[in-house]
Amino acid sequence: xxxxxxxxxxxxxxxxxxxxxxxxxxxxxxxxxxxxxxxxxxxxxxxxxxxxxxxxxxxxxxxxxxxxxxxxxxxxxxxxxxxxxxxxxxxxxxxxxxxxxxxxxxxxxxxxxxxxxxxxxxxxxxxxxxxxxxxxxxxxxxxxxxxxxxxxxxxxxxxxxxxxxxxxxxxxxxxxxxxxxxxxxxxxxxxxxxxxxxxxxxxxxxxxxxxxxxxxxxxxxxxxxxxxxxxxxxxxxxxxxxxxxxxxxxxxxxxxxxxxxxxxxxxxxxxxxxxxxxxxxxxxxxxxxxxxxxxxxxxxxxxxxxxxxxxxxxxxxxxxxxxxxxxxxxxxxxxxxxxxxxxxxxxxxxxxxxxxxxxxxxxxxxxxxxxxxxxxxxxxxxxxxxxxxxxxxxxxxxxxxxxxxxxxxxxxxxxxxxxxxxxxxxxxxxxxxxxxxxxxxxxxxxxxxxxxxxxxxxxxxxxxxxxxxxxxxxxxxxxxxxxxxxxxxxxxxxxxxxxxxxxxxxxxxxxxxxxxxxxxxxxxxxxxxxxxxxxxxxxxxxxxxxxxxxxxxxxxxxxxxxxxxxxxxxxxxxxxxxxxxxxxxxxxxxxxxxxxxxxxxx
Numbered sequence: 337x338x339x340x341x342x343x344x345x346x347x348x349x350x351x352x353x354x355x356x357x358x359x360x361x362x363x364x365x366x367x368x369x370x371x372x373x374x375x376x377x378x379x380x381x382x383x384x385x386x387x388x389x390x391x392x393x394x395x396x397x398x399x400x401x402x403x404x405x406x407x408x409x410x411x412x413x414x415x416x417x418x419x420x421x422x423x424x425x426x427x428x429x430x431x432x433x434x435x436x437x438x439x440x441x442x443x444x445x446x447x448x449x450x451x452x453x454x455x456x457x458x459x460x461x462x463x464x465x466x467x468x469x470x471x472x473x474x475x476x477x478x479x480x481x482x483x484x485x486x487x488x489x490x491x492x493x494x495x496x497x498x499x500x501x502x503x504x505x506x507x508x509x510x511x512x513x514x515x516x517x518x519x520x521x522x523x524x525x526x527x528x529x530x531x532x533x534x535x536x537x538x539x540x541x542x543x544x545x546x547x548x549x550x551x552x553x554x555x556x557x558x559x560x561x562x563x564x565x566x567x568x569x570x571x572x573x574x575x576x577x578x579x580x581x582x583x584x585x586x587x588x589x590x591x592x593x594x595x596x597x598x599x600x601x602x603x604x605x606x607x608x609x610x611x612x613x614x615x616x617x618x619x620x621x622x623x624x625x626x627x628x629x630x631x632x633x634x635x636x637x638x639x640x641x642x643x644x645x646x647x648x649x650x651x652x653x654x655x656x657x658x659x660x661x662x663x664x665x666x667x668x669x670x671x672x673x674x675x676x677x678x679x680x681x682x683x684x685x686x687x688x689x690x691x692x693x694x695x696x697x698x699x700x701x702x703x704x705x706x707x708x709x710x711x712x713x714x715x716x717x718x719x720x721x722x723x724x725x726x727x728x729x730x731x732x733x734x735x736x737x738x739x740x741x742x743x744x745x746x747x748x749x750x751x752x753x754x755x756x757x758x759x760x761x762x763x764x765x766x767x768x769x770x771x772x773x774x775x776x777x778x779x780x781x782x783x784x785x786x787x788x789x790x791x792x793x794x795x796x797x798x799x800x801x802x803x804x805x806x807x808x809x810x811x812x813x814x815x816x817x818x819x820x821x822x823x824x825x826x827x828x829x830x831x832x833x834x835x836x837x838x839x840x841x842x843x844x845x846x847x848x849x850x851x852x853x854x855x856x857x858x859x860x861x862x863x864x865x866x867x868x869x870x871x872x873x874x875x876x877x878x879x880x881x882x883x884x885x886x887x888x889x890x891x892x893x894x895x896x897x898x899x900x901x902x903x904x905x906x907x908x909x910x911x912x913x914x915x916x917x918x919x920x921x922x923x924x925x926x927x928x929x930x931x932x933x934x935x936x937x938x
Contacts, residue, residue: 403933421844421847431446447857462477463508464778464790465506466812466815466816469814470498470502472503472514477783477784480556480799488501489528495518501520504518504519505517510601511533512533513601514532515530523583525581525608527590528574534573552564580606589606589635594827594834603625604616614647614660615628633654638684639685640659640685641708648683653679657683674695675698677697682694684737686742687759687830701721702718716757716762719764733777754767773796776789776790780821783825783829792816792817796809835914838909839910839912842906847908849902852910853892854892856923863915863916865885865913867884867910868895869882870902870909884911
């Protein structure tokens with residue numbers, strides 16, 4: 337009978353919780369410091385806004401607040417009045433930025449925030465995929481000279497080499513290292529990473545030297561003849577080469593995500609055209625992190641507002657583009673505007689944070705822009721095509737953006753051209769013909785403000801100086817086919833920023849770290865994540881595992897609850913990861929307070 341009474345009360349509590357537990361058996365007198373007894377002895381009052389013990393009072397736990405990072409007395413405060421040791425940052429000296437910090441600054445009012453996106457850095461190179469020979473050219477943006485040329489795969493990979501490997505898209509990460517996607521039609525697709533600086537190359541044969549491509553005769557062009565020694569099959573600046581997808585998956589789309597919790601380099605996103613999915617690779621060694629079906633054949637990709645990765649099907653004719661959330665991998669399909677004849681090609685992000693696409697539709701061609709803040713599309717006027725009377729308009733291809741302009745590559749009659757549109761209203765500002773070229777595939781913005789167009793038919797990279805109007809051209813490898821973010825400006829100069837700040841707190845011996853409070857302003861389209869690790873010595877702290885991220889949206893977080901608990905230790909290292917996907921909108925951290933229990937340690 338007793339068991340039935342307990343069960344009855346449990347059911348009643350679940351059913352009538354919102355009505356004050358009417359009809360419930362009267363509770364026994366409250367007993368301070370322990371759970372209710374009597375007929376409802378299995379019903380425990382917890383902090384949930386419900387009268388769990390059916391006594392007509394909500395959240396009356398009668399518990400005493402302890403120093404454990406939890407709210408025992410249900411007053412919305414953590415550890416208040418408990419015997420906790422508190423350690424507040426940044427302290428009188430302010431935030432001290434050192435070796436554990438990158439991409440962050442301290443403002444005049446003392447807030448820790450993100451360093452603005454890099455737009456004036458000295459850019460070491462442009463990276464151009466040469467589909468016709470299976471290599472990647474490295475060009476000096478200041479001189480136009482080719483300073484290196486690298487195989488797009490490694491010789492021990494077992495993959496087809498040369499033109500059969502068909503590299504097409506390149507992308508640069510936050511350190512300006514390069515990645516190349518190898519389509520390998522009918523064969524095994526792959527992705528390779530190439531170091532942007534000699535210091536990051538790897539001496540694989542352990543001979544004390546880095547064997548890598550160089551312009552040995554100083555003529556501004558890398559000689560592809562193996563006997564010349566300027567193009568090496570086992571170049572030690574090609575850091576890794578990994579397989580992606582199955583046979584004939586066709587790796588086409590390629591983009592680098594916003595930087596992760598280490599504040600440095602984002603993941604590598606690769607679209608597999610024939611498998612209608614995108615795979616996520618680690619920038620460290622290329623291992624696969626995730627595989628996401630997206631419902632279309634990805635042709636181009638870009639990191640966009642909110643950090644989501646946007647993919648277009650290119651001329652394949654799908655009636656939407658898709659966005660993939662980098663944290664949950666949820667997929668959103670966004671219908672394209674216009675008729676079923678609309679075809680998109682290149683994809684990028686402009687200075688207003690819109691996703692922009694080069695588009696062609698029957699007798700119209702131009703730019704369409706998707707505003708992720710309100711879901712609206714904008715459309716430019718038609719970009720003239722001298723051949724329009726002879727049939728459908730010629731398709732536009734690559735697209736990129738500077739702060740105030742959108743740049744599109746495509747034909748202008750018998751010549752190739754770079755079309756210049758205003759970001760503000762998508763009006764056509766200028767047409768820049770590239771003499772001698774007809775098949776201009778890619779376009780990119782360098783950090784010095786000059787614009788680069790890639791001409792596949794003549795194997796040339798054209799450079800437009802916006803200030804003088806001068807157009808120069810420089811040789812690449814054979815058959816360049818690059819219209820992704822081959823300069824790195826789209827990711828690092830337009831989109832947004834990420835940064836990290838690490839700080840170490842010293843507590844008592846074998847401190848039990850219980851809670852962490854964060855005073856911060858975190859606007860929409862920004863994030864703040866906190867990870868921690870602990871150890872009894874500084875030496876042990878270096879190799880301790882990170883725990884987190886902890887959700888700081890409520891201000892105070894418990895370090896004793898999931899994803900914790902945090903192990904006891906004298907030292908607590910806190911890693912603050914700040915992230916933004918919208919230029920000019922950044923999170924700001926004003927202070928931290930860590931609490932630890934030291935009273936039972938003798």
